[in-house]
Structures are given as C-alpha cells and as structure tokens.
Amino acid sequence: MSDLPHIAVLMGGWSPEREISLISGDKCADALVALGYRVSKIDVTRKLDAQLDEVRPDICFNALHGVGGEDGEVQGLLEVLEIPYTHSGVRASALAMDKHLSKQIFAAAGIPVAESLLVDSGTTDHPMSPPYVVKPVNQGSSVGVEIISEGSNSVPKSLTEKGWAFDGVAMVEKYIAGHELTCAMMGDVALDVMEIVPVNGWYDYRAKYDDGGSRHECPADIDDALAARVQDISLQAHMLLGCRGVTRADFRYDAATDALILLEINTQPGMTPVSLVPEMAAYRGIDFNQLVQWIVEDASCRR
Numbered sequence: 001m002s003d004l005p006h007i008a009v010l011m012g013g014w015s016p017e018r019e020i021s022l023i024s025g026d027k028c029a030d031a032l033v034a035l036g037y038r039v040s041k042i043d044v045t046r047k048l049d050a051q052l053d054e055v056r057p058d059i060c061f062n063a064l065h066g067v068g069g070e071d072g073e074v075q076g077l078l079e080v081l082e083i084p085y086t087h088s089g090v091r092a093s094a095l096a097m098d099k100h101l102s103k104q105i106f107a108a109a110g111i112p113v114a115e116s117l118l119v120d121s122g123t124t125d126h127p128m129s130p131p132y133v134v135k136p137v138n139q140g141s142s143v144g145v146e147i148i149s150e151g152s153n154s155v156p157k158s159l160t161e162k163g164w165a166f167d168g169v170a171m172v173e174k175y176i177a178g179h180e181l182t183c184a185m186m187g188d189v190a191l192d193v194m195e196i197v198p199v200n201g202w203y204d205y206r207a208k209y210d211d212g213g214s215r216h217e218c219p220a221d222i223d224d225a226l227a228a229r230v231q232d233i234s235l236q237a238h239m240l241l242g243c244r245g246v247t248r249a250d251f252r253y254d255a256a257t258d259a260l261i262l263l264e265i266n267t268q269p270g271m272t273p274v275s276l277v278p279e280m281a282a283y284r285g286i287d288f289n290q291l292v293q294w295i296v297e298d299a300s301c302r303r
Contacts (some may be wrong), residue, residue, distance in 0.1 A: 004037045007296060008057035010074065012043035015066030024271040025063035031292040032061070044069065048077060059299045060085040061292075063271060070268040071097035071138060079301055086295050088267040089303030092242040096267045097138050100171050102241060106262055109240055111233055114252075114261050116173035123159050126152075131175035134158050147175060176261050178254035181220055183234040184269065184277045185247045186294065190231035191280040195220035216276065218283045226253065229260055237265045244303045245295055248277055 009032070011025025012018055025041060032039045040055045042048070044064060052060075060083050064070060072094035078085045088096065095102050103113045118137070119127045126132075131150040146156050158170055180196040197215040220227065234249035248269040252261045269277040271292075281291045 004035075005058035005296075006038040006040070006056075007032050007059050007061050008040045008042050008052065008055050009061045009063055010042050010044050010048075010069065011063045013064045013066070013069045014044075014046070015064075015068055015070075017066035020270060020272060021063055021065045021069070023273075024065065024275070027271050027273070027288070028061055028063050028292050031289045032296065035289055035293055037296070044074070048074065049081065052081060052083065057083065059083070059296060061296060061299075062087050062268065065268050065270065067097075067138060075303070082301055084299040084301050085303070086299045087245045087303075088241075088243045088247065092244065092303075093267050095241045096243065096247075096265050099135060099264055100137050102264065105240055106237060109236065111237060111240075111262050112260060114174045114176050114263070116171055119159055119170050119172050121159060121161055121168045121170065124155060126155055127159070127172045128174065133173045133175050135171045135173060137169055137171050176252040176254060176259070178252050178256075178259075179220075179222075181222070181230055181251040181253050181260075182276055182280075183230050183249050183251075184280045185234055185238045185243070185249070186281070186286075186291075187245070187298065188235065188239075190234050191277075192219040192283055193222065193227045193230045194218040194276060194280055195222070196276070216279055218280055222253075226260070233260070233262055234265075237262060241265065243267055244300075245298050246277060246291075 009025045009029045011021050013021055029039050029041050040057060042051050060078055062085055064074060070093060072090040075090045075093050079090060100118055103116060107113050117127060130148045130152045132148050134146045134156055146158055148156060181193055182196060183193050184191045195217040199214060230251060237249050238247050246269060248266045250263045252263060271278060278288050278291055
C-alpha cells in the first residue's frame with residue numbers, strides 16, 4: 001500500500017463553470033493516480049461535509065471553478081473540518097472572485113486597472129461611453145461577459161433587464177484594445193508570459209475551451225522589459241490578495257499607448273487539455289503530472 005496521502009479531488013459543483021470543473025478534476029485525478037496517490041473523486045454538492053465524512057481524505061485537491069468553489073465558501077468549510085487543501089485560502093479566494101473589490105485593491109497599490117463601475121440591472125442608458133465591457137462581478141471563464149462596441153446605440157439586455165441572472169448587478173468596464181497577455185504564478189515564482197490570440201472574435205467561453213478556439217504563444221512575442229512588467233505585476237497582485245499555490249493574472253496591453261492593464265487574478269485556473277497554466281508550466285519543463293504534484297505538496301490549512 002502506498003504511503004502517499006489519500007487525495008479527494010473536488011470537482012463539478014453548481015456554478016456555470018461546472019462542466020469545465022469536471023474536466024479539470026478528471027485530468028488532475030488521473031495525474032494523481034499515475035503518481036501513486038489513492039484518489040477519490042467528489043462531485044461536490046451542498047452536502048460536501050457529508051461527502052467528505054464518507055471519503056475521509058488526507059488532502060483535498062480543489063478543482064472547482066466559479067461560485068461556491070472559488071470564492072471562499074468551500075475553503076471555509078475545509079478550514080472548519082481541518083482538511084488541508086490546495087490553491088488560495090478563504091480571504092484571498094473571496095477577494096479575487098469579487099472583480100470590483102479586487103480592482104480597488106490593485107488600484108490603491110498603484111497597479112493600472114481599467115476604469116469601471118457597478119451598475120444595477122434595469123438601467124436604460126449607457127453607463128459609460130462605448131466601447132465598454134459588461135461583466136458579472138463574481139463569475140469566471142468569461143461567463144456572462146458582453147462587449148459593447150463603439151458607436152452602439154443599444155444598451156445590452158444584461159443592463160436593461162431587472163433581476164439579471166448574476167445577482168442583478170454588473171460591472172461595466174472600459175474596453176481596452178490590444179494584446180491579451182497572461183502569466184501564471186507557482187508560489188512566489190512567475191512563469192513566462194503567454195499571449196492568447198482568439199481564432200474568431202474575442203477570448204470568450206468558446207475560445208477558451210473549444211479545441212482550436214485560440215492560439216497560445218508562449219513565450220509571448222514581446223520585449224523583455226514588457227515581459228518583466230507583466231511578471232512583476234502578477235507577483236504583486238498575487239501577494240496583495242494573499243494568494244497561495246497556483247494563480248493566473250490576465251492583462252490587456254495597448255502597444256499604441258504602452259498601457260499594460262491588469263484585468264483580474266484567477267485563483268483556480270483551469271486544468272483542462274486546452275488550459276493555459278499547464279501549457280506555461282510545460283514551457284518551463286514542468287509536465288502536467290509534476291504540476292499537479294507540486295500543487296498537492298503545497299496544500300495546507302490556514303492559507
């Protein structure tokens with residue numbers, strides 16, 4: 001029998017990102033089995049305490065994405081149960097998931113962010129001059145995101161319809177043209193910068209997860225000074241929120257003005273076959289199984 005700890009892989013859940021989480025969880029579970037761990041996969045429900053009591057793991061690998069699994073809720077339960085877990089803790093997860101609040105923290109620290117405001121559903125006027133982006137405050141994977149083009153006369157339904165599906169409040173953010181850049185953190189080490197080039201349109205849910213939906217250039221074809229800026233801000237944002245383990249920071253870069261804008265930091269990056277963090281790690285010579293093992297070995301309570 002292996003002396004390695006028994007790992008419960010938490011996956012699924014109830015967020016709009018459920019299907020992606022199931023894919024991430026399956027991939028991570030397969031890697032852990034290949035590494036010799038005893039593995040139990042848990043399709044997380046709101047009875048997670050009972051599910052964990054039945055399995056009794058030594059460590060939880062959190063492969064959940066979105067509401068419930070990425071916003072501090074599951075992390076808080078695991079702290080109460082004193083089960084070590086991966087990725088960021090309660091406070092950092094909650095802060096990073098709240099796009100508006102995390103942007104305020106970044107801006108106060110001097111990190112450049114896009115102009116934005118919160119808007120209650122039911123408005124009939126443009127909250128700012130187009131182009132702008134409408135986002136749910138606490139979703140990931142571009143769920144619910146809309147881009148309102150310059151010169152648009154119509155206000156999107158996400159703003160005009162009361163009781164919008166995502167808590168009735170949207171974040172409206174100035175649209176930043178330019179390159180889509182991203183950088184992953186492993187602990188306090190920034191990996192190489194990647195540029196994401198969607199095949200069609202912008203980097204929406206389909207471009208993220210459909211095979212061939214986007215092209216990933218790692219390392220990005222940018223100068224060393226810009227790459228260093230991206231890495232430095234990624235580390236600063238990671239540390240400001242108190243993140244742990246693996247995170248990914250997303251940016252827009254406007255070459256015309258040399259403006260590098262931090263969009264958000266993701267505390268539960270995808271681990272699917274088309275996900276970005278495994279690809280960035282691979283460029284550093286860290287294969288998928290090694291990445292998963294590093295994440296597990298980093299697990300703890302009081303994160």
